[in-house]
Amino acid sequence: MAKSSLLTPDDHALLLIDHQYLQLLALRSHPNETIVNNTTFLAKAARLFEVPTLLTTAFAERQALFEEVQAVFPEQTPIDRTGLNSWDDPRVLDWVRKTGKKKLVMAGLWTEVCLSMPVIDALGDGYEVYIVTDASGGGTSESHERGVQRMVQAGAQPLTTIAYVSELQRDWARPTADGVAKLFAEHGGGFGQGLRWEWQLLDLKEGTR
Template structure:
């Protein structure tokens, strides 16, 4: 196994400020696509048992996006006043308690609520990955410049389905393969529709035997 690959047991996940105000002012991506991807990432973390922290900012004014909160009905998002999630000691304490040195993050907006904790966690010696298409900025330029700055600082970019596939990595892992296939079906866009078509064709073949 390659040491630089993400596995279900070698990292923790932070989903940062996927809230309605940030979503409504999103201009780097289609809001529906970011919701879809962030929900897929959240569901994948549940499937693989990855320690996951949800955060919000000034939660009395806006909830976490329902599609993400519904994946974690038992978790009350950690509510902050700091723009930099990493400057809230409860977040850092939670990360330390997981014992993980690799962190994966996604958030709104890329240029503030994702960028700042990524840079801070890197400075504290963590290996940080960020999911570009489960995040988004107030403009395409703001998102792109934040991505470039995080990469320059040493963070590793990835995307939703690359992340999910990296966790599964072998369809012979039957304990998660079925749920991951269902995740692709529900949230995988064209590929998900292709799976449904393939299953339909297989069903027709079986019916003619």
């Protein structure tokens, strides 16, 4: 049987790049609340599955990381840069090398600049890179799409937040199932609402016994 190329919790590291308020305010490719929700979902899933995760910012004294994302990793001070390309920062490269992972999952704002640059450079350095497109966003829909297209043409593999979380869970018999279900209930849109309704029905059924 051929080796699967699907992600597992222990074979990759996650980089969340510049999920900050100024970038969010200038976002036009997605609704702001969608990016905040999906990035928070992504961060919480990484924490649940114990995936090494790095947070980065640019000019943090002017704008903080999303409060919801920072709250997932309260012990971590994001690497703060002045350069647009986080792959140019020795601290980022040192962190990546120390993880020992050759697969990297990345999301960031904006797609066409601060995500595309490190993704393309990481691919050039021999890493296998996955991009979470719905936890990333651009200044326009076109710039986001062109950024994604450019990264995919360079060799990056695109996926969505729900696809990422589902790929790590893979089997509901795994011990993280309850935690993942709670994340879906909180951040998973229609499926999450369905879970809440099912739990409500189960509670009502229990109450009739």
